Amino acid sequence: MIKILITGAAGFTGVKACAYFLKEGYEVYGMVHKNTPKEEKIKFLSCDLMNHEEVEATLKSIKPHYVLHLAGQNHSGVSWDKPIPTFMANANGTLNLLEGVRLHSPQAKIIVVGSVIDFNPCYLTKPNHPYGLSKYVQTLLSSCWSTMFDLNIMIARPSNLIGPGPSNGICSLLAKKIALNERTSTSIEFHFHNLLDQRDFLDVRDAIKAYHTIFKYGKKNNSYTIASGNSKSLVDVVRVFKDLTPTNLMITTDFFQRVEPIRIDIKAIKLLGWEPQYTFNQSLRDSLNYHRGNFF
Amino acid sequence: MIKILITGAAGFTGVKACAYFLKEGYEVYGMVHKNTPKEEKIKFLSCDLMNHEEVEATLKSIKPHYVLHLAGQNHSGVSWDKPIPTFMANANGTLNLLEGVRLHSPQAKIIVVGSVIDFNPCYLTKPNHPYGLSKYVQTLLSSCWSTMFDLNIMIARPSNLIGPGPSNGICSLLAKKIALNERTSTSIEFHFHNLLDQRDFLDVRDAIKAYHTIFKYGKKNNSYTIASGNSKSLVDVVRVFKDLTPTNLMITTDFFQRVEPIRIDIKAIKLLGWEPQYTFNQSLRDSLNYHRGNFF
Numbered sequence: 001m002i003k004i005l006i007t008g009a010a011g012f013t014g015v016k017a018c019a020y021f022l023k024e025g026y027e028v029y030g031m032v033h034k035n036t037p038k039e040e041k042i043k044f045l046s047c048d049l050m051n052h053e054e055v056e057a058t059l060k061s062i063k064p065h066y067v068l069h070l071a072g073q074n075h076s077g078v079s080w081d082k083p084i085p086t087f088m089a090n091a092n093g094t095l096n097l098l099e100g101v102r103l104h105s106p107q108a109k110i111i112v113v114g115s116v117i118d119f120n121p122c123y124l125t126k127p128n129h130p131y132g133l134s135k136y137v138q139t140l141l142s143s144c145w146s147t148m149f150d151l152n153i154m155i156a157r158p159s160n161l162i163g164p165g166p167s168n169g170i171c172s173l174l175a176k177k178i179a180l181n182e183r184t185s186t187s188i189e190f191h192f193h194n195l196l197d198q199r200d201f202l203d204v205r206d207a208i209k210a211y212h213t214i215f216k217y218g219k220k221n222n223s224y225t226i227a228s229g230n231s232k233s234l235v236d237v238v239r240v241f242k243d244l245t246p247t248n249l250m251i252t253t254d255f256f257q258r259v260e261p262i263r264i265d266i267k268a269i270k271l272l273g274w275e276p277q278y279t280f281n282q283s284l285r286d287s288l289n290y291h292r293g294n295f296f
Numbered sequence: 297m298i299k300i301l302i303t304g305a306a307g308f309t310g311v312k313a314c315a316y317f318l319k320e321g322y323e324v325y326g327m328v329h330k331n332t333p334k335e336e337k338i339k340f341l342s343c344d345l346m347n348h349e350e351v352e353a354t355l356k357s358i359k360p361h362y363v364l365h366l367a368g369q370n371h372s373g374v375s376w377d378k379p380i381p382t383f384m385a386n387a388n389g390t391l392n393l394l395e396g397v398r399l400h401s402p403q404a405k406i407i408v409v410g411s412v413i414d415f416n417p418c419y420l421t422k423p424n425h426p427y428g429l430s431k432y433v434q435t436l437l438s439s440c441w442s443t444m445f446d447l448n449i450m451i452a453r454p455s456n457l458i459g460p461g462p463s464n465g466i467c468s469l470l471a472k473k474i475a476l477n478e479r480t481s482t483s484i485e486f487h488f489h490n491l492l493d494q495r496d497f498l499d500v501r502d503a504i505k506a507y508h509t510i511f512k513y514g515k516k517n518n519s520y521t522i523a524s525g526n527s528k529s530l531v532d533v534v535r536v537f538k539d540l541t542p543t544n545l546m547i548t549t550d551f552f553q554r555v556e557p558i559r560i561d562i563k564a565i566k567l568l569g570w571e572p573q574y575t576f577n578q579s580l581r582d583s584l585n586y587h588r589g590n591f592f
Contacts, residue, residue, distance in 0.1 A: 052380055083391075083395065084348055084391060084392065084395055087391055087437075088388070091387070091433075092383075092384070092388065095380060095383055096380065099379065099380055127440055127444070129444070130440075130444065133436070133437070133440050133444075136436075137387075137433055137436070140429070140432075140433070141383075141429070144423055144426075144429050148423070148425070148426065148429075
């Protein structure tokens with residue numbers, strides 16, 4: 001039975017990744033920072049990724065075949081107030097994990113989940129925020145550890161993940177407000193910085209299938225961008241939600257500044273046989289139903 | 297009186313930098329990890345750069361005008377055995393220092409001392425060792441903190457520093473063996489990997505003058521390579537030492553592989569008015585005399 005260790009197992013992606021790999025027949029170990037959930041089939045364990053001795057002991061006891069590294073500080077806004085914890089969570093946490101694998105499970109396949117928004121120092125000398133820098137260092141460390149220590153590390157760079165579950169993403173926050181409003185019958189207000197901003201949204205369940213595809217067919221030290229390949233404006237988000245709820249949405253924005261659609265290249269992951277399955281509308285519907293309490 | 301805080305004050309460069317800036321009329325604060333030396337004029341203080349609260353308290357109490365960041369793990373060989381401590385010393389130590397400055401002394405001029413051997417990810421995807429990666433992340437963090445938080449950070453990238461004092465550099469190690477041999481009248485043996493390897497050696501006293509020049513005339517977020525501009529082979533090192541000692545040197549080498557001379561571009565620092573003063577021979581002579589015990 002293939003053992004998979006998933007870090008950040010209590011997070012938006014983590015919870016669903018644990019359930020997915022369990023259903024696919026894996027022996028699933030879910031690493032959380034503290035308060036391990038009670039679950040019979042998934043083996044939850046608490047481990048502080050900042051503590052390299054704890055991480056090493058965990059890897060030594062499990063010796064996983066696959067490691068899916070989802071844990072991290074994923075909020076760019078927070079990174080301005082907490083640059084040190086952001087850097088430590090994303091850079092040092094990853095380093096400690098890779099060292100644990102190197103020392104105790106060097107044959108394991110590892111997917112480090114970065115972000116499409118990390119910056120490329122060859123084109124851009126100034127990242128937008130400490131979060132972007134921390135994600136770049138995370139993928140740099142991963143790539144270097146793969147080549148320097150001959151480890152089977154692959155990097156996944158997902159776009160904005162949406163779908164059912166609690167997330168701090170803009171779609172989930174809006175769905176949550178709508179669901180609240182439906183219950184209390186108040187008129188909700190939601191603020192956007194620039195309503196014409198463009199994003200690539202991908203369903204979290206499609207992302208997890210992409211990680212599975214990378215474990216099976218991905219090449220060592222390759223980087224895979226995972227996205228829908230479609231650009232949506234925040235107006236598109238609002239429009240879909242308006243069709244899904246009878247409630248009145250009051251949208252405010254600082255300005256309407258036209259932004260070019262973004263085109264994310266997903267050739268590499270498509271070549272491995274992956275295609276997104278969920279439509280944008282389906283993802284937003286499931287997100288809203290989750291927050292209404294009727295999606296499990 | 298201008299206050300300068302020097303980290304790594306007990307190191308090869310640090311000891312001489314403290315003495316130099318004191319002589320130049322600065323109020324010198326020497327940060328060491330532990331065991332503060334007894335000295336009347338230099339204000340030594342112990343502080344663990346890995347502990348960001350300690351670092352912040354130190355910056356808050358001193359509020360320096362200049363910060364010369366010399367502390368770090370500077371041995372590439374050690375980095376293979378201790379990749380986590382190397383990364384933490386060079387990346388996290390620098391991050392904690394920059395955050396301390398940002399929060400408590402944001403007007404300060406900071407020189408972060410990197411290395412000419414950090415790698416450039418635009419040309420080379422594989423650094424040679426975890427040390428090279430840690431130095432690259434150190435300078436990347438410095439450059440990002442300068443632009444993202446508008447701090448007055450400059451980067452100095454010295455080549456191989458030589459001269460009087462205890463150092464783990466190849467010239468100092470050889471000088472130490474020669475001095476020992478002169479006292480014990482045994483024939484020493486010294487091993488090189490490739491005797492034809494080329495290096496750029498610079499006197500540590502010239503490097504300190506370069507740091508002073510950068511504090512006075514350097515531009516924010518600029519990077520200055522500090523080197524002699526001359527390439528020397530290890531054969532050149534041996535030749536100079538042979539002329540300085542009556543003792544018999546037995547040099548062994550794994551092989552003689554011809555290496556192209558290296559040319560390091562030092563235009564930027566020369567434009568600020570700096571020129572190296574010490575000749576290669578003088579530096580090696582002073583190094584040997586230091587290890588003989590008659591250089592103070």
